[in-house]
Amino acid sequence: MWSRCGTNRYYYLDMIDFEKIRNSTPSILMLGSYPPIIQSILDFDYLTKKKHSSISGIIGTSGKSQRYFWGNEDILIPVYRNLEVTPWGFNESINLFLSVVSARRVLFTTEITVNSLPNLIGGTIFAENTPEIHSLKIQHIASSQKVFIIGPSSVGLLLPGKLKLGAIGGVEARQLFNPVLHEAGNIGVISTSGGMTNELLNIASSLGKKVSFCFSFGGDRFPITSPVDAILSAEDDPRTSHIIYFGELGGEDEYAIADLIAKRRINKPVIAHIAGSVSDAFKTPTQFGHAKAMAKSKDESAKAKMKVLDKAGVLVGESFTEFVGLIGNIPTKRSETFLLSTRDNRLLTKRKKTIFASSITHETDFGVEVLNKDLLEVARGHSFTYIATSMLLGKEIKSKEIEEFVNLVFKLIMVHQYREPSIP
C-alpha cells in the first residue's frame, strides 16, 4: 500500500511486528553457510538457556550436515540442497530466515524462500552489493507475502534474550556475554551501519540501558525495510518507549520521518544522530563506505537532515558525543532477564570438536593443536617423522627406535621411487 506524505514524498509500509516474533519460538533457516555467525547464534541460544538451537537447517551444497557446538558438546545441523528435498513438515516449521549468500544469489534465493515457507514471519539479508533493482523486487515480494525482510547489507536483528538473527552483537563467544544482549528493556535501536549498531549496543550497555530490539537496516540505496518502516515498527512496538536512530548522509528518508512526527504518527521520543558532517571538508561530493552514503545535493547532507529532524522535535545529537549524552538521559527499565550462570563462561573458551579425529588435531582460538600441543611448538622440537608417526598412531610415540625405523622407511621410499610393476 502506498501512502502519500507531503509533496512528492512517499513511504511504503512494511512493518516488523516485534511482539509477534517475541511470542513465537524462533526456527531459523540459514540460506548459505557462514560458520562464525551460525556458531554465534548457537552460543547466544545456549547462553540464554534455550532448550535447543534456534537454527533448524541450512540450505547449502556441501554434505548432509554441519557440526557446531551446543555449549561444549557437538551437535549436527542438517544441510539441504534446496527446499524441495527437505523432510516432511520442515518447511512448515520455519518462521525466520537468515541469508548469507552472495549478492548475485540474493534475489533468486530470497524469492524461493519466501514463496516456499508458509509460516515465515521474516528474515535478514547479509550480502553487500545487491543491485538496487533486486532489492526493490524483493521488497515487492515481501510486501505481497506479508513478511518482513531486513537488509541487504544488514548485520541482523536482535531481540535481547530471544533472538539473534545475524552477526549482530558479535561472532566471538566472549562478545556474547554483554548483558545488553540478554536483558530486554525499553529502548529500540535502529541504525544504517552494522558496525555502529554494535557500537550503540555497547554504549547503551555501558550506560546501563536496556534494549527492546536492535537492528541495522543497512546502508544500501533501497533497504527493503526502509528507515521509515523501521521507525514506524518501533513506534508500534508495545515494549519500546524510546527510539535511538543512527543515520548517515545521503538519501532523504529523514524528511519522511520528520513528516511522520509532525503528523503525530510517531509520538515516542526519538534520539538521533546523522553522521557525515565531515563531507563539507571534501572538495567534491564524496562516496563514503555505504552505497547510499553520498550527499549529491544539500538536502542529503548530514547537517540538513539533522536540522529537519530537530525541527520536527527529534532529540538530535549534533556531535556523536552529544548523541551519547542524550542516550545517557533515556530512562531505562529492565522488563525481562535471561541470565546465564558464570560456569558457561568457562564452557565457551578452549572448547574443541569431538566427533571426528579430535584427539589428534584441532583448532582453538589460539591456533592449531596437534596431540594437545601447539603445532608450531611440536614442529620446533621434533622431526617430521615423529610428528607424522604420532599423528598416524593417534598418540605421541615414546620409543626412539620406532622414530628411527620409520625415518629409514621414509628415506627408502624417497630413494627407491615406487614404480608400477610392469606386466610381463
Added chain:
Amino acid sequence: MSRVAISEHKAKSIIYSLLGQKYQGLSVSRDNIYKAILSLSSKKQYVVKVDEGIKKRQKNNLLFKDIEKNKIKIYSQKLFKKGFHQLLVEEYISHTQDEEKFLAINRKREGNMIFYSKNGGVDIEGKIRSVKSVIYSSKNLLAISKSIGIDSQILKKLVDGFDNYYFSFLESNPYVLRKGKIIFLDLAIEVDSAAEFVSGETWTREDLITQTSGLAEEELAAKSLAEKSSASFKLNVLNKNGNIFTIFSGGGASIVLADEIFSKGKAGSIVNYAEYSGNPNEEETYLFAKIILSLVRKSKAKEKKIYIAGGVANFTDIRTTFRGVIRALDSESAMLKKQNVKILVRRGGPHQEEGLEMMSDFLKENKIQGKVCGPDVVLTDIII
C-alpha cells in the same frame, strides 16, 4: 558498490542503439586522436569535450563547440594539457537556445521518477521551478509523453532500457528534437555498479568512470587494492602536508570518527580519510596500512598523529587485521620514531583482546608514543 558514472560516449552508444538511431561520436585520447579525426568530414562542425564524468563542462571551459575539423586537434591539445585523458568528439547540431530541453530519470523507492523541463540548458539550476517531476508508470505514460513532447514509444523504450540495463540515474541537459527523434547534446548516465554481474555486455567494469586524473599515487594504490579484494578499502587524500592521518575501520564508525576531527575544527589538518571494512585478511590490511604510511613519510608537518580507530566490529577479526597493520608499522618503525609520530588506537570486536595487546606491545617495544583503547572508551574519545 554504488552508483557510478559511465562515459558520455558509452552512454550515448547504449541509448542510441536502444532507440535504433545511429551514433557517430568518437571517443578520443592522445593515442588515437590522429587516426580518429581522419574519418571526420571537413564540411561539418564539431564539439570537443572532456568525457570523464565531470559536470558543468561549459562553465569550466572543458567543452568547445562549433569547431571545424582541422581545429579539433588544437582544442583537444588544450584539454590534454589540463590533465584530461578522455575526450568526446561529435557533430555539432546547430540549434537555438529555446530548443534546449531537460530530461532526467532517477530510480527511487516508489519507482522511476522522471524530471523534465522545456527550458533546458546551461543554467537549469536557475530555472529549477520549470522542472516538473512524476513517477513513471505504464498508466501515466501517455500523459507524461504528451507533456514532455517525446513520442510515447520512445519514452517507454528509454525507461524500459533504464531498468533492463541497470541504470540508476540518467540526465540529458540539453536534448533537442529533430524530425521526431531525440538528439542528446549531453547525456550522463550512472549505472548501479553492484549489477555488474547481470548487466551482460551492455556495460562492464571497464566502462565505470573511476576518476584517476589528479589522484595521488597512494589513492591509486588503494583503488587497485580495493578492486582485487572482497573487502572494502577507501582512501581520499585531503591535505598532503597536514599532521592527522587516519586508518579507520567500519563504514559508519569511520564517518563518525572523521566527523569528530571535523567538529574539533581540525579538518584542515587531515591528510587522509581511510577506511577498511568487510573483514580483510592480514596481507590486505598490511598493504593498506603501508599506503597510508607512505603519506606519513611524505608530509612535511610536525607533531604527526595516526588514528587507528573503529567501532566494535561484528565480524571483522581484530587480531588478523591488526597483525597486518602492525607489520606495516613495524616496517616503518625507524621513520615513525625519528619523526616522533603518535599512534592512537581504539577498536573492538572479535579477538579484540589479542589484537589490542599486540598493538600495545608493539608501541612499548618500539618506544612509540600513543595509547591503545578498547570498547570501554567511547568511540570518539580517542580523537584529541
